Amino acid sequence: MLGKLTIDALPFYSGIAMAGALVVVSGVLGVAALVTWLGRWRYLWSEWLTSLDHKRIGIMYVTLALVMLVRGFIDAMMMRTQQAVALDSDGYLPPGHFDQIFTSHATIMVFFVAIPFLTGLFNVVVPQQIGARRLAFPFMNSVSLWLTAAGAALVMSSLVIGKFSTAGWNAYPPYSEAQFSPDVGVDYWIWAILVSAVGSMLTGINFLVTIVKRRAPGMRLMMMPLFTWATLCTSILMVFAFPALIVAASLLGLDRYLGMHFFTDGDGGNVMNYVSLFWIWGHPDVYILILPAFGIYSEVVATFSGRRLFGYESLIYSTAAITALSLVVWLHHFLTMGSGADVNAFFGQAAPLIAIPTVVTIFDWLFTMYRGRVQFTVPMLFTLGFIVTFVVGGMTGALLAVVPVDIHDTTFLVAHFHNLLIPGALFGYFAGYQYWFPKAFGFRLEEKWGRRAFWAWIVGFCLAFIPLYILGFMGMPQHLNRYYTPGWQPYLIVAECGAFFILCGIIFLAVQLATSIRDRAALAVPTGDPWDARTLEWATASPPATYNFAVVPHVNGIDSWWTMKQAGTAARKPGQFHDILMPDNSGTGVVLGAMSFVFAFAMIWQIWWLAAVGALGIFAALLSQTFRDHAEHRIPASEVEAIESRRILAPALVSGAPT
Amino acid sequence: MAAPPRLSKMPTSPQRRKSTIKGYLVGAVLALVLTAIPFGFVATRTLRPKQIFVAISIAAIIQVVVHLRYFLRLDLKPSSQNKSISLCFAAVVLFILFGGTLWIMFNLNYRK
Ligand code: HEM
Ligand SMILES: [Cu+2]
Numbered sequence: 001m002l003g004k005l006t007i008d009a010l011p012f013y014s015g016i017a018m019a020g021a022l023v024v025v026s027g028v029l030g031v032a033a034l035v036t037w038l039g040r041w042r043y044l045w046s047e048w049l050t051s052l053d054h055k056r057i058g059i060m061y062v063t064l065a066l067v068m069l070v071r072g073f074i075d076a077m078m079m080r081t082q083q084a085v086a087l088d089s090d091g092y093l094p095p096g097h098f099d100q101i102f103t104s105h106a107t108i109m110v111f112f113v114a115i116p117f118l119t120g121l122f123n124v125v126v127p128q129q130i131g132a133r134r135l136a137f138p139f140m141n142s143v144s145l146w147l148t149a150a151g152a153a154l155v156m157s158s159l160v161i162g163k164f165s166t167a168g169w170n171a172y173p174p175y176s177e178a179q180f181s182p183d184v185g186v187d188y189w190i191w192a193i194l195v196s197a198v199g200s201m202l203t204g205i206n207f208l209v210t211i212v213k214r215r216a217p218g219m220r221l222m223m224m225p226l227f228t229w230a231t232l233c234t235s236i237l238m239v240f241a242f243p244a245l246i247v248a249a250s251l252l253g254l255d256r257y258l259g260m261h262f263f264t265d266g267d268g269g270n271v272m273n274y275v276s277l278f279w280i281w282g283h284p285d286v287y288i289l290i291l292p293a294f295g296i297y298s299e300v301v302a303t304f305s306g307r308r309l310f311g312y313e314s315l316i317y318s319t320a321a322i323t324a325l326s327l328v329v330w331l332h333h334f335l336t337m338g339s340g341a342d343v344n345a346f347f348g349q350a351a352p353l354i355a356i357p358t359v360v361t362i363f364d365w366l367f368t369m370y371r372g373r374v375q376f377t378v379p380m381l382f383t384l385g386f387i388v389t390f391v392v393g394g395m396t397g398a399l400l401a402v403v404p405v406d407i408h409d410t411t412f413l414v415a416h417f418h419n420l421l422i423p424g425a426l427f428g429y430f431a432g433y434q435y436w437f438p439k440a441f442g443f444r445l446e447e448k449w450g451r452r453a454f455w456a457w458i459v460g461f462c463l464a465f466i467p468l469y470i471l472g473f474m475g476m477p478q479h480l481n482r483y484y485t486p487g488w489q490p491y492l493i494v495a496e497c498g499a500f501f502i503l504c505g506i507i508f509l510a511v512q513l514a515t516s517i518r519d520r521a522a523l524a525v526p527t528g529d530p531w532d533a534r535t536l537e538w539a540t541a542s543p544p545a546t547y548n549f550a551v552v553p554h555v556n557g558i559d560s561w562w563t564m565k566q567a568g569t570a571a572r573k574p575g576q577f578h579d580i581l582m583p584d585n586s587g588t589g590v591v592l593g594a595m596s597f598v599f600a601f602a603m604i605w606q607i608w609w610l611a612a613v614g615a616l617g618i619f620a621a622l623l624s625q626t627f628r629d630h631a632e633h634r635i636p637a638s639e640v641e642a643i644e645s646r647r648i649l650a651p652a653l654v655s656g657a658p659t
Numbered sequence: 660m661a662a663p664p665r666l667s668k669m670p671t672s673p674q675r676r677k678s679t680i681k682g683y684l685v686g687a688v689l690a691l692v693l694t695a696i697p698f699g700f701v702a703t704r705t706l707r708p709k710q711i712f713v714a715i716s717i718a719a720i721i722q723v724v725v726h727l728r729y730f731l732r733l734d735l736k737p738s739s740q741n742k743s744i745s746l747c748f749a750a751v752v753l754f755i756l757f758g759g760t761l762w763i764m765f766n767l768n769y770r771k
Binding site: 212240244270272273276277280327328330 | 741749752755756759760763764
């Protein structure tokens, strides 16, 4: 009746696991109680959960990312604490539990923090940057969101019911095969990945088509803002990379459920096949996480230097070059895994090539700042923090590409890719969050706590990861849950202190949000353009009307909003309004996400009748959506005019301002 | 995946609907046949393993073309530049990914 699910799946076996489960359960119940108490269920459902408005979907994505960031960080904190104390002792975590935590930390950070964060920013910003009123496939966008949320919910439920995988975030066979990992942990991993990877692939398709098809008249590709360029390239990578991951996870699932032999040692299977498929996704994925951050840095640098980006075209070519190369050089991850010398020679040389476009990009930003008047706002601080730390990280990456230095599989590697992922991706998203927050909500985030958060993050990052570079040279392997070398412990304690600084950084971000909401009247941005920005997204109201643009602007060059302000056309009210067609809300996306969760959960525990229910639910939801023929409503011109007349338009710039 | 909300102003004409239904049916039948063939070869083992491998590969490639032609309704008419660019790009990337994978996998076997 309940498949493999028994009472033993509940975490009565360990106090720590129990505490985690209680936090999750009480968190969910607490939120539900709060919404009930406020009487806001109907509002939540009709205005948010079922919304097909890309801005709201974007805000929900970012919310998901921030919640999961807390979870992923708690995992990191637990590992840091374990390693700080586990000299000659077991520490406080049994080995199996430690392995679960580093698997879930990495899985969560990559799939449920970074990806939702960047997708959320795409959603809020990109349609407005290209002068579109909506995405190409608004319903599919909602499906992507709810599939991602279903994946996150699966990982969270593994805290309460059963255990998560201990096989590492890349789930390499043979350890992840049924023979070595018979419990449901790896199945949780597989299904969380499958469900959310489908969502990400659809996101890629959606933004690719939107950017290709829905740009404002006159906006040629070489006029698009850099964040849009980054989104375009990221979408292409998503479209090509995620299917490989879906295939890898599915084949692993077939191995586990049906006893097939894709990756087993015997019967013609081959582990390297998994490794290859995984990195066909994994390598581009690093750039899927980094390119959007680069796009954000470009926007931030241009705006807060008050001038046109230096080397706009070279920035675009660098982005495109990074995209193309990242699809090709995935094989460098085999360097240590043994393949023939000529294969290694080729890819060993291709990998450092990526450094060239990256260096070009950084120099373009530096020149832009050098020629401009830099304002040290919070987004700018995150950008500068990134540039400094990334240069260091880049040099260590070069070390890593030189194979003979024997630092592979040491904490050096951990430090190296956290350097890529925290300043290289997360700081960028933070910068974007601070920069576009007024766009989405109509008031700025307060600066004081923002600056404090930045300093806590950057100091914490250095303290937490520089010791790991050193430990790597001292030969400390990654994934250790206990060790016997007293010389390592001081460094691990410093790293623990770094984690405490990062904790402060997270708390300060929360305080910043709370105080900004409290003081929102004082922080309001009535003109909608608080930073005197350059690109088209600032031409709409802040927060924007559902249709973004009452009249779709005509674009003649880059930085079109700046040009409009210069020409004095920004403040001009359009003479005539037209009806606007917008997509209706739809609950189908939510149902689809929920049913995918049910299906995946049932498959994990092998509750076949429930799996059938879930599968039928998914099918029914899709079917009902295909029969909805009139899924749009018309906003009459008079209503558009009424909304627009309430808006205060940005004043024209004083002529003679720097360009 | 479900279609985006349609513009209500564009009704599909009956002839067009009929021709697309026929297209989908032809596609479905072809896809089924192309799936049955490899399974048949593997189940009956009429050919030697290397030959089966080749047969499966060919069936897979035709399968891709069938999907593009009948389900995504792509044709080779030079109607849109976007379409041909994206097809070429996809072909190049897939070539690199598949070629690269085969290259590593055979390179591995070679060393064993
Ligand atoms: C916020 C501060 C963070 C801290 C303190 C932290 C700490 C850690 C620690 C202690 C490990 C285990 C290392 C080991 O096995 O020895 C780890 C692994 C990992 N982290 Fe983080 N992390 C943080 C943020 C992130 C972020 C933002 C990402 C990605 C976007 C990330 C991705 C990963 C990955 C992929 C692994 C797996 C390493 C492996 O399998 O070797 N981490 N992290
Ligand atoms: Cu790589």
